[in-house]
Amino acid sequence: MLEIENLTKRFGGVTAVAGLSLAVSQGEVLGFLGPNGAGKTTTMKMVTGFLTPDSGTARICGHDIGRDTLAAQASLGYLPEGAPAYGEMTPREFLAFIAGVRGLFGDTARTARDMAVARTGLESVMDRPIETLSKGFRRRVGLAQAILHDPEVLILDEPTDGLDPNQKHAVRRLIRDIAAKKTIVISTHVLEEVEAVCSRAVIINKGMVVADGTPASLAARAPGGKLEDLFRQLTAHEEAAA
């Protein structure tokens, strides 16, 4: 469903992503872990076609993001970091815009919108400008936009960042609800989240995969049996050395 092949990106002299390869299949919820600056967001930007990789590629449902960009993007739902939206629009207008761009009209668009709105619990704020909404609601508007067209592949960059525990719980439940039929990649540095929703976890450091397995199997690799210990062991070298 989602295949990432040898993806590489350099900014100036700094290598952000170094030959990253990964295959995620339907039904999997992949937790994409790594310290800040490890290349999580850069990888997601390349997979969704926002950035062009220096080498390597990604395929979404078989569509190459570089050569078959529009087909790849059509099968993709993406929540960018920080859930950007058009602040002056209301969620109703915003979702209508996204539906229009994605080629959904009339009843199809309404059904899709009602489904996305119900899943993200936006009913009460549909007619308030997005810029006046709380961080939690704004994040949910971003999620609603990502799932609106019922995409096969979902890429969510820190979907629960800045949410309160209740909101986090709601988002995780949403992800679990739709997980069976989808391929989902979530970036996060909240490790408990991985244990709560992910069927697989990948830890990356300096743009490379350093660990890959179920959250339980990864946790078992650390002496204390905790995912957090393994994460620190694999990604904290330079700070320990300094």
Added chain:
Amino acid sequence: MNALRAIFRREFAAYFATPIAFVFLVIFLFSMGIFTFYVGHFYDSGVADLSLFFNYHPWLYLFLIPALAMRLWAEEKRSGSIELLLTLPVPVWATVLGKFLAAWAFAGLALALTFPVWITVNYLGHPDNGVILASYVGSFLMAGAYLSIGAAISSATSNQVIAFVVSVVVCFLFTVAGAPVVVDAFQGWAPVAVVDAVVSFSFLTHFAAITAGVIDLRDLVFFTSLIALFLFANVLIVDSSKGG
């Protein structure tokens, strides 16, 4: 096409979602009036035509059109919504065109709202309405040319103030390309062909030809191809930003 229409509608509505639209329309119409009737002494001229009115268009556009164009891309880059926009399944050219057409339609609306001037001049005398129509078409095309320059520059920065200032400077150069200040700068050293080429880019010269009632296809082609050129540059700039 659906995506183009959705982007056009969102972009056009965005002008009205904030006071931008009303501030712009009021200032545009107000300054059109001031320049025509006070600075241009429309009544004293004793001639019932709109050449005075149209003469000021390039100078008003010079400042007002960059103000309209500056937010097109810079605002999206600043807020991060550009990432959302460019990961939707829409070709870059459709996004560029949709944004441009929305701003152009808005400029067209502002221009159309100057119709009382046209009514006034018809009330006062018997102007050549063919020339007036041609001048309106020319003015609209020129506004599009200024807009395409502003849009391309806006896509190169995330700062609206920079987008505005740079656009005004570039638009100014295109406006006065035929004036002595520019010609002299080239005449000393550049071959005649280059000087002629620079002069031929003058908005003032092309627009003056249209408002004089001489509908030369070359003047229309000039503005349309300039729009196409800068929209193409806009696409290239957006594409290259994907390289990081």
